[in-house]
Amino acid sequence: VDEIQLNNTQVNNTLDNVIFTQDDTRLNAVIIVLVRNSELHQLRKTMRSFEDRWNKKYNYPYVFLNDQEFTQEFKTMTTALTSAKTYYGLIPEHMWSYPPWIDQNKAAETRREMGFRRILYGDSESYRHMCRFNSGFFFRHELIEKYDYYWRLEPGVEFTCDIEYDTFKFIKENNITYGFTIALLEVSETIPTLWRTIVDFVYKYPQYISDNNFISFITGDEMATYNGCHFWSNFEIGDLNFFRSEKYLNFFDFLDQAGGFYYERWGDAPVHSIALLLFLERSKIHFFNDIGYSHPPFQHCPINTDYHNAGRCFCDPASNFDDQWGSCTNDWIKNY
Template structure:
């Protein structure tokens, strides 16, 4: 049988037709791919909005804050929370260099709590946040993210401070933690008297303070802000501790002076017995560790706290000593709030080096998927003020608390 062959000229024609077909298919794929990319990332026009991607193919895209197009990304998607939220926000004081320390922290708080409720998050800095910081935080957070600059007058020496005296204090306190630091004093003064005055917080009732390099150990399946509001709680904490006496030698005396001028501000059912062991004659140094606090902004906006802070500020102790925002907040909460308005979140595992709060109740740890070691819990140890808080408020301690007190 004769072998069938295709003439050379025909083979060339078929080859050319094949190449043409491949080219057409390639063009179709490229065009389709561009459409898919555009549907995920939005228009590439140099001014694209950040959008929240969706797991549903036809779900509407939610516009985010505008940034340069070089930072386009697809934001992670979760079901929108449909419940009634409180006017509340997270607040973080940070610098651009804190970005690495914040990534894990933000993911912890989002995974454990905020992805379920999608509250806003405000970042404050004494200088402009860079694009890398803004883009990273916006991508990690489920709620709306806002960035603010601290006014210079809130992060500097006030006019009445004697600069020479303040400098001498820093020299004398050089061997005390942050004793020689100006920036730390600016931070303590800002957190005491100004963060809640920033315009970005004006629309909110409650806040949750979060700092870099902190962590939530346990799932939080209830709306903490709703809990605060519904139960008339004004201040919530996890860790309590004794302050360094050398940093606040005259803070209590200054507080007593203020109370003598304004006895009307002291709550009837106050918690003086938490901060003083002798009915107000002296300060026992107990305070709530304010790197974690969930509190009412209206409390700080009240006449009692405003007048108290202004009195302390003009006394100069933030610069002539090293008054911290933690004892200032704690003393104010103990004196100006009813004791029922202060709450210990014993179910929240929390870490800020070097201290841990880990629920000692195994049922709580297992139910909330806590990834912490109760043997490292600080609540019941000697330098903590946990036992003091529970005693003066007649609160029941966990059954096995003594096992974790050594």
């Protein structure tokens, strides 16, 4: 693993450190960015936004992960954008490759067929490794292992409101495991047998299911069918120990054995969401309604006019996705 820790000597931002760094009160939390070298400039835009709206006040460290070595240019240009510590890690082979039981010819056939049908990323092999990594491995990468909380960041996203509190402390103090900003419907062609596999899992491990779960958010018919709703995982603030639990690890292994990451195109978003909704009490999942967030083509913009009138946000409330077709957020709010 290529781990470097550049100090801020190249960048003249000592003043920021003096004003904002609160090392003594910072939680054991990390910003996780899975990213390719080719996404450097998209990421710089995102980091600028993320630092300005939030992290310059807290200086939570970043871990950048990649299945290939990061370039020196990538490291220099990202480290320059923050006063926080930055670490760069290579993803080990076993976290980004086919497990031995997968028939790679069958997987290739699936990609070809889903490509013909023009299913989003249907023909992509790397996208499948990425979804499997985000489903089963990010929380046990050696640079992530020591942390308790994470915020997932992606190149290209933007934060459109000032966030005036430590979100990690917020989730800790409120006993929250996972927070989201956008919930929406999955492309059903990517997960033909996911739900069937989930039902098999629940039969095998009924003791894992929380008494106070919110599974009714995703199935209206006692688990006969999945409505496709999930938390959009390009934004996540959560407790890493949830994913390291025996329940979740068995859940991931069960899905991994079934092969749907490769024979279909199961995304990490429905995988995370379904596990959270099965295993947790509903109060442990939080909708960050106050965080303005854009991941094209959708954005969450708070509709609370106070935020806008106080100058905290610059997004257009009319562009808020919550009310539009394909969003599940209003179902969440209504039934929560």
